[in-house]
Amino acid sequence: xxxxxxxxxxxxENQIEWAIVITIFASITDFLDGWVxxxxxxxxxxxxxxDPVADKVLILCLFGMxxxxxxxxxxxxxxxxxxxxxxxxxxxxxxxxxxxVFQVRPRLIPKWGSALSYVVIVLGLSLLSPYFPGFHSxxxxxxxxxxxxxxxxxxxxxxxxxxxxxxxxRGTHDTFE
Numbered sequence: 001x002x003x004x005x006x007x008x009x010x011x012x013e014n015q016i017e018w019a020i021v022i023t024i025f026a027s028i029t030d031f032l033d034g035w036v037x038x039x040x041x042x043x044x045x046x047x048x049x050x051d052p053v054a055d056k057v058l059i060l061c062l063f064g065m066x067x068x069x070x071x072x073x074x075x076x077x078x079x080x081x082x083x084x085x086x087x088x089x090x091x092x093x094x095x096x097x098x099x100x101v102f103q104v105r106p107r108l109i110p111k112w113g114s115a116l117s118y119v120v121i122v123l124g125l126s127l128l129s130p131y132f133p134g135f136h137s138x139x140x141x142x143x144x145x146x147x148x149x150x151x152x153x154x155x156x157x158x159x160x161x162x163x164x165x166x167x168x169x170r171g172t173h174d175t176f177e
Contacts, residue, residue, distance in 0.1 A: 001054035004061040011065065016129040020122055023062070027118035030055060048104040052114075053091060056084040059117045062124075071124035076147045079154040080117065086158070090165055090176075102168050103175040110157055116150040 003026045010019035034051060037043045060081060067077040094100045123143040126132055132139060160177075167173035 001057045004058045007062060008065050011125065011128070014130075016125055017131060020125045020129070023118065023121050023125065026058065027115070030114070030118075045103070049091060049095075052104060052106065053088060055114050055117075056088050059114070059121070060084050060088075062121045063117070066121065066124040066128075069128055071127050072120060072143070073147055076120070076151050076154075079151050079158070083113075083154045083158050083161070086165075087161060094165075094168060098169065100168060100171070101174070105175055105177050107177050109153055113150065113153040113157055116146055116153065119146050120150060 003022055007019045007022050007026075010016070010022065030051070037047060063072060063077055063080050066072045067074065094102055120143065123139055123146060127136065127139050127143060164173060164176055168176070
């Protein structure tokens with residue numbers, strides 16, 4: 001999450017290749033920190049909530065920048081923004097306002113959604129880079145392909161998220177999956 005302003009700053013300083021490197025670094029460390037926590041049996045409730053929050057903030061910031069610069073389609077930006085903001089709002093609503101304790105145990109599809117979001121960010125930054133002109137068409141096609149797959153995942157996540165949110169709100173369930 002702390003890297004989002006730095007990545008955006010690198011973009012505006014025309015250091016897009018460094019923005020790509022930092023984005024790849026952020027995605028790898030995001031994966032590794034969860035993997036290490038599970039491997040060492042150091043998973044905490046706070047970490048289970050804060051890790052996805054950090055992912056969503058980073059993705060929202062970078063998707064916003066990419067959309068404003070024409071690198072990602074409006075439909076992907078809208079779906080991703082709707083999904084990520086919906087899920088971000090649930091944390092203060094459930095924990096702060098309603099004082100409802102819940103668990104977070106993401107399944108494979110949301111994890112793939114986050115991973116593909118990072119792929120979209122790297123491809124979008126590459127599309128905006130002046131150093132890849134010969135690959136512009138290939139990058140654009142790959143970005144479109146990944147965007148379609150990610151949009152399908154985002155729709156699935158939204159359709160399964162809202163019923164679970166209301167189950168937790170009513171007290172009939174206690175876990176986001």
